[in-house]
Amino acid sequence: MPTANKDRSPVPARAANTQSLARRQFVFDSARLLCGVGVLGLGLAGYAKQARARPPLAVRPPGAAAEDDFLGACIRCGMCVRDCPYNILELATPESPIATGTPYFTARSGPCEMCEDIPCVKACPTGALDHSLTDINQSRMGLAVLSDQETCLNFLGLRCDVCYRVCPVIDKAITLELRPNTRTGRHAMFIPTVHSEHCTGCGKCESACVTEEASIRVLPAKLVKGSLGEHYRLGWEEKSKAGGHSLVEDRELVDLPDRLPEGVHLEGHFDPGSDPLPAGVPAGGPALPSLPPGLGGPAAPGSGLNQLPAEAPR
């Protein structure tokens, strides 16, 4: 009350003293509070930073933004979990290494069934799952990678093909690429090959993989996808862009001799820079293709079926 204070205007020394003591106490208390809350905040921020590192085998539902944005948008309500008709989604519990309360699925135990109406995205109230995703084939939950060529049955020359068969985007997201089987010398290997422009990361391949540990896995695209770099030009693509004209072969190029270790002779390898020209090819002619004989190049003398490239070209 201001009036009460005015009445005793000459402040006694002791009262002034207690006043300053009270002020000191207030400052100290406030400092204590701020420091305490500050330390708590620092700890939380550190924990939050850890929590951003999502384990690679936890896959976010379709339409999930990049992890950093997702953790700013998801309010952990679990609506996506409830509206998933196959019950594959879970909310992370505090002990799991995923940000607490956020939804995820594990492809190996339950992959996304790729519902056409995408109910999980529709259920999301915050847009953490992007509502502009209306075609499930456009979702990018991750990227399948044939992560173990040592155990993949198709890489061993068998016809498993399971990952290819179960792929919802069959023949686009996974194709079987034929390679000569150099072990038998007479068979083909059907190499499951993932194409990132079509793979949705649903995880059906990983779930269906017959090996004890999956040989094909859905991983965060950021973790596995390489990038050529802006400056790269692929000759064959440039050629087709240029209407079939190779940007290279149109010029007068000198083909230098291929450098091989001394005394090594590769069977079937044709090096127009140093090998004598096959019979019937005029010397000094333009644009001699440097393909090995039998693979589009000129037939080399003595070529046979066993002269396949030692390594399948990637």
Next chain:
Amino acid sequence: MNSKRAGAEAVASKGWVAAHRWLLARRLCQLALLALFLLGPLAAVWIVKGNLAYSLTLDSLPLTDPYVLLQSLLAGNWPEKLALIGALIVIVFYFLVGGRVYCAWVCPINPLTDLAGWLRRRLGIKGSAHVSRSSRYWILAMTLLLASLTGSIVWELVNPVSMLHRGLLFGLGATWVVVLAVFLFDLFVMSRGWCGHLCPVGAFYSLLAKGSPLRVTASRRAACNDCMDCFEVCPEPQVIRPALKGAGKGIGPVILASNCTNCGRCIDVCSKDVFTFGLRFNNPPENGTQGEPTAATSGH
């Protein structure tokens, strides 16, 4: 140990049920809400989907926790329309009934901290770490700051309130450790520590109570016999004094402090029926000064 338990007088004069009326109503409300949420996952009757962060009732009524939505907004995300409508409904509702009604009538942590408070009284556990009750507002500010600085909803990583509710509906995991920690903290370290001093969720909802019409009022404060039972049971005892003892200072009988949770325990334990639910506008400062209690404000 207290020689006499808080509320004993009220039990003697009104009977046990009448002396626990609001407590029973509150527990019933908490249980009913939880049951409504659990009906889906346990019995596949989907009246309510989601949890306290966001829920959809009968596929048409959205309810959003405005606090978590605010953090999401600060983190740089614009929500869908339903979430905004839900937050608006919740804000209006808690403005009308008192923001911290969420704490006393809805929050799943409340029964546990109430139990800790009750045990503290029964076991006579003395001593409590001293931390200002305004800490919660600093923590609230810190969580909002963290959301905007880091771009992610940091508080939800550790929030025991949402963690427990989510855990009960979606799988508890190690949530019980966090909940037990809060309980033991309240029991041994700080009296009414979590809900009364630290929880930023309660702090946020208390802000919604500024100007709430529905308040507890000490409308018959002249009848107060200074038994102190209401102070004993109140989770925020500092809110009572101005209203109850303010007759001589020209302060009206309505508990205007926004940290009153409208739990109604003071109404229960008062043998003189000093308190009642009322409206904040019915707040005559002269109430109780004439020595004759004015007519109690009508119920809610």
